[in-house]
Amino acid sequence: MDFTKLMSWSLKEFSSLPWRKERTLYGTLVSEIMLQQTTVSTVRGKFEEFLARFPTLKDLAAASEDEVCMAWKGLGYYRRARNLRKAAQSLIGSCNGKFPVTQEELVKLPGIGDYTASALIAIGMDKSELAIDANIERVMARYFGLGQTKGPKLHREIREMFLTGDIFPEEISARGFNEAIMDVGRVYCQAKKANCLNCPLAEGCIALLSGEPLAFPNTDQVLAKTPMHKVVLIRVISKEGNQILGVKRKRDEWLAGQVELPTYILESSDPSFKRYPLWKGPLPLELMRLGSTITKYKFENIIVESSVDLGKKWKLSPEEVNFSSVTLKILRQLKLV
Ligand code: SF4
Numbered sequence: 001m002d003f004t005k006l007m008s009w010s011l012k013e014f015s016s017l018p019w020r021k022e023r024t025l026y027g028t029l030v031s032e033i034m035l036q037q038t039t040v041s042t043v044r045g046k047f048e049e050f051l052a053r054f055p056t057l058k059d060l061a062a063a064s065e066d067e068v069c070m071a072w073k074g075l076g077y078y079r080r081a082r083n084l085r086k087a088a089q090s091l092i093g094s095c096n097g098k099f100p101v102t103q104e105e106l107v108k109l110p111g112i113g114d115y116t117a118s119a120l121i122a123i124g125m126d127k128s129e130l131a132i133d134a135n136i137e138r139v140m141a142r143y144f145g146l147g148q149t150k151g152p153k154l155h156r157e158i159r160e161m162f163l164t165g166d167i168f169p170e171e172i173s174a175r176g177f178n179e180a181i182m183d184v185g186r187v188y189c190q191a192k193k194a195n196c197l198n199c200p201l202a203e204g205c206i207a208l209l210s211g212e213p214l215a216f217p218n219t220d221q222v223l224a225k226t227p228m229h230k231v232v233l234i235r236v237i238s239k240e241g242n243q244i245l246g247v248k249r250k251r252d253e254w255l256a257g258q259v260e261l262p263t264y265i266l267e268s269s270d271p272s273f274k275r276y277p278l279w280k281g282p283l284p285l286e287l288m289r290l291g292s293t294i295t296k297y298k299f300e301n302i303i304v305e306s307s308v309d310l311g312k313k314w315k316l317s318p319e320e321v322n323f324s325s326v327t328l329k330i331l332r333q334l335k336l337v
Contacts, residue, residue: 083111135185145206
């Protein structure tokens with residue numbers, strides 16, 4: 001592998017990312033949790049804002065859950081915001097605000113899983129470690145031509161290669177290497193598209209040599225195992241003056257802590273999907289339809305207007321309400337916020 005070419009490309013193109021400009025362990029914790037399931041361009045717009053709101057681990061630990069979730073708005077998957085706050089609280093409470101330096105100790109902290117611990121060591125501390133996220137898994141599978149099925153076995157195979165020193169030698173910066181491979185996975189070596197012509201790893205890449213770069217890693221079984229389910233939901237707009245009926249999801253519910261429009265299931269191809277009550281009775285006037293996808297569910301949202309007695313209500317102020325992303329999209333499209 002041409003490490004010089006790979007890492008100088010990554011440095012030249014991406015060293016200006018806000019979380020790379022001035023590396024701290026706290027900044028790495030925030031950015032790594034933000035970047036899980038969210039694109040770089042979305043995180044780019046939120047990272048500095050979040051750090052301005054909570055400049056230190058101590059500030060984050062002292063904030064309420066609602067404050068952290070409000071600052072997280074736009075990034076989705078709010079469980080990550082709650083976990084981040086929990087991690088900050090336990091780092092302040094039981095570690096005197098100091099990050100443990102081993103994987104074993106880091107994963108004992110609430111909110112820090114295997115990946116985040118590896119990322120803190122490799123990227124935050126620049127110590128020999130490989131933080132295997134989806135990008136690194138895919139690029140390694142292609143570069144080394146690993147035919148294993150995407151998933152835990154492939155993850156283990158890559159981990160073993162790393163531990164035996166077959167991926168990068170000790171003298172290479174772990175931070176630089178991890179960041180560069182993540183960049184390749186994001187920019188050139190995507191799940192459904194490989195731009196091998198411009199890729200800094202083209203020389204020596206076995207998947208490219210095979211003529212079928214997208215055949216690595218093997219995803220046949222994964223795709224066969226995870227069928228998408230179609231779910232049709234009714235989302236109800238119930239207005240009274242400038243107020244609208246909203247439901248705050250409980251702590252142990254799906255989308256915990258977020259405010260949703262009252263929602264019902266009209267039909268579902270997955271009988272185990274019971275996150276909302278069933279819609280009974282005829283449909284009121286339909287305002288619009290909106291598609292959305294979350295994990296294995298493809299939702300069709302039918303937005304209806306209904307005159308319901310407003311029991312719980314909130315003022316229409318997106319700054320003060322932690323709307324779910326679908327609700328916010330609906331309210332914006334209907335020009336209600
Ligand atoms: S050469 Fe192609 S297949 Fe190989 S790592 Fe680069 S983009 Fe991926």
